[in-house]
Amino acid sequence: MSAQGRGAGKTGAVDAGIPASAADEAARGEAWAEAAGAPGRVLTPAQIHDMMGVDEARAAQMIQMVRQNGLPDDQMAFMVRTAAGKGATPDRILAVMRTFGAADERAIGVMRTSGVLGDEEADAFLTGVRALAVAATGAADDEGAAAVARREKCLGLLKRAGIILFWFAVWEVADRLIGNRLVLAGPIRTLEALAAQVVKPNFWVISLASTARIAVGFLMSFTAGVLLALVAYRVRIVRDFVDPIISLLRTLPIVSFIIMLLIWVGPQNLTMFLAFFIVLPLIYTNVLSGFESVDPQMLEMARVFRLSPWRTFMYVYRPAVMPFLASSCKISLGMSWKSGIMAEVLAMPDPSIGKQMNTARTFLNTPDLFAWTVVVMILSLAFEKLFMQLVKLAARPWGGPLGCGGTAKGGE
Numbered sequence: 001m002s003a004q005g006r007g008a009g010k011t012g013a014v015d016a017g018i019p020a021s022a023a024d025e026a027a028r029g030e031a032w033a034e035a036a037g038a039p040g041r042v043l044t045p046a047q048i049h050d051m052m053g054v055d056e057a058r059a060a061q062m063i064q065m066v067r068q069n070g071l072p073d074d075q076m077a078f079m080v081r082t083a084a085g086k087g088a089t090p091d092r093i094l095a096v097m098r099t100f101g102a103a104d105e106r107a108i109g110v111m112r113t114s115g116v117l118g119d120e121e122a123d124a125f126l127t128g129v130r131a132l133a134v135a136a137t138g139a140a141d142d143e144g145a146a147a148v149a150r151r152e153k154c155l156g157l158l159k160r161a162g163i164i165l166f167w168f169a170v171w172e173v174a175d176r177l178i179g180n181r182l183v184l185a186g187p188i189r190t191l192e193a194l195a196a197q198v199v200k201p202n203f204w205v206i207s208l209a210s211t212a213r214i215a216v217g218f219l220m221s222f223t224a225g226v227l228l229a230l231v232a233y234r235v236r237i238v239r240d241f242v243d244p245i246i247s248l249l250r251t252l253p254i255v256s257f258i259i260m261l262l263i264w265v266g267p268q269n270l271t272m273f274l275a276f277f278i279v280l281p282l283i284y285t286n287v288l289s290g291f292e293s294v295d296p297q298m299l300e301m302a303r304v305f306r307l308s309p310w311r312t313f314m315y316v317y318r319p320a321v322m323p324f325l326a327s328s329c330k331i332s333l334g335m336s337w338k339s340g341i342m343a344e345v346l347a348m349p350d351p352s353i354g355k356q357m358n359t360a361r362t363f364l365n366t367p368d369l370f371a372w373t374v375v376v377m378i379l380s381l382a383f384e385k386l387f388m389q390l391v392k393l394a395a396r397p398w399g400g401p402l403g404c405g406g407t408a409k410g411g412e
Contacts, residue, residue, distance in 0.1 A: 062100075063099060063100060066100045066101060067100065067101040070101075071100055071101070071102060073106075073110060074295060074298065075297075075298075075301065076097065076100075076102060076106075076107070076110050077110050077113065077114045077319065078298060078301060078315065078316070079096070079097075079100075080093055080097070080107075080110055080111055080114045080116055081114050081116070081315050081319070081397055082305065082315065083096060084114075084116045084397050085311070085315065085397065090111060090116060090117055090121075090125060093107070093111060093116065094107050094108065094111075094125075094129070097110075104126070104129045104130075105126060108122055108125055108126045108129070109122075114319070114397065115395060115396030115397050116397060168187050171186055171187050172186040172187050172188060174186070175187075175188075175189070181366055181367065182364050182366055183366070184366065185366045185367040185369075185370045189367045189370075190367055190370040190371055190374060191371075192367065193365075193367035193368050193370065193371035194371040194374055194375070196371075197368070197371055197372070197375075202351065205351055206351040206352065206353055206356060207353065207375060207379060209349075209351045209352055210271070210340070210341070210344060210351075210352050210353040210354070210376075210379070211379050211383065213271040213272045213275075213340060213344075213349075213352070214271060214272075214275050214336055214337055214340035214341075214383075215383065216272050217271065217272040217273065217274065217275025217276045217279070217336060217340065218275050218276075218279055218332070218333065218336040220272070220276045221275065221276045221277075221278075221279035221280040221283055221332070221336075222279070222283055222329070222332075224276075224280060224283075224284075225279070225280050225281075225282075225283025225284040225287060226283065226287050226325070228242055228284050229283075229284050229285075229287035229288040229290075229291060230287070230291070232284075232288055233288060233291040233292070239288075242284070246280070246281045246284055246285065247281075249277055249280060249281045250281040250285075254274075254278065254339060254342070257274055257277055257278070258270065258274060258342070258343055258346055258347075261273050261274055261277075261343075262346070262347055267347035267348065267349045268349045270343045270344075270346075270347045270349065271340045271343045271344055271347070271349065271352070271354075274339050274340065274342075274343045275336040275339055275340045275343075278332075278335055278336065278339045279332040279335060279336050282328050282331060282332045282335070283325075283328050283329070283332060285328075286324040286325065286327060286328035287321060287324060287325055287328070289324055290320055290321035290322070290323070290324030290325060291317065291320070291321060293320050293324070294316060294317055294320045295320075298316050298320075299312070299316060301316075302315070302316050318395070319395070322391070322394065322395040325391065326388070326391050326392070326395065329387065329388065329391055330384070330388060333380070333383065333384045333387060333388075334380065334384070337376065337379075337380040337383075341353060341354050341357070341376055342354070344357075345357055345358050353372055353375060353376060356368070356372050357369055357372045357373070360372065
């Protein structure tokens, strides 16, 4: 859960009796549902003025206009993030959305996608609100829906496990039918070779060395790509100079990169710089597209609310850019590992996984080759999961200077 979401939870613990434990998301969601009350509860213009800082007369006009014309999801998300940034708890935000005529399910869904609510909190919140609505109308709550959802989830997990086991069986059968360890190593022989490698003292040194080279190269390209995209978006002349270089890097063959970098930086640094130049165009292009996708109406809305440049970036630009950044990271993380290991196989820096794979190829040790391939897959997947979690956290509302305690000094 984000820092801002935790801050909202603590506020609710004081105002609405919400449990103080940050781990108890379901209990917080249920408490927020009780605090929100039945769907008929709405706010007055004076209350909206106190919560969002909008003049009462203007708030009344906004309510009437939105109820007549409707409220798009992007504008609702902007209002949700603004209210959360000012310290409003989810039950109060829901009351604001109800006042503007939004349905509870839609408002809670926007709070979930905006990062104000975690998944378990949103589910519990929505379940509690629905239960209150059902109780208000005298209808019975359908408890079978949760059981059906759990059963479908279990069936999905069993199906996925069955598919994985099927392909492992096909792999093992193919190994036994071929019967040549120089051509193919099945899952059993691969696991045996992997177990033999893991117990060696230098296994972890080799794995960490390759991971560090690739991670440093990716982080360099990530930082440079984001900063270059930001500057190119703000300064046109920078974009005119940078775009031809990015186009050249995108079209240059990887083999040419490897040969030139091997001459320029040597075998020990080849992996790091190759990952940097391979990933940079993808990060730069996608982040720049994210900046250009910002809705002008959202920028106008930020000017109407008199948001500072920092808050405009955090509440308008950042939500627009993060989907593009997350997509580019998911692709470029895999590319950095593929290109990095390829560079290690050719340059053979010591220690490195690529050197071990090249040695296994030289001595026709196919089980070891497959075992190191499994190691690369595990390390790549673990690094991708870790970094994507950080990106997901960065996409959610932040606390500190964005909360109500920081806005008074920060910027407006």
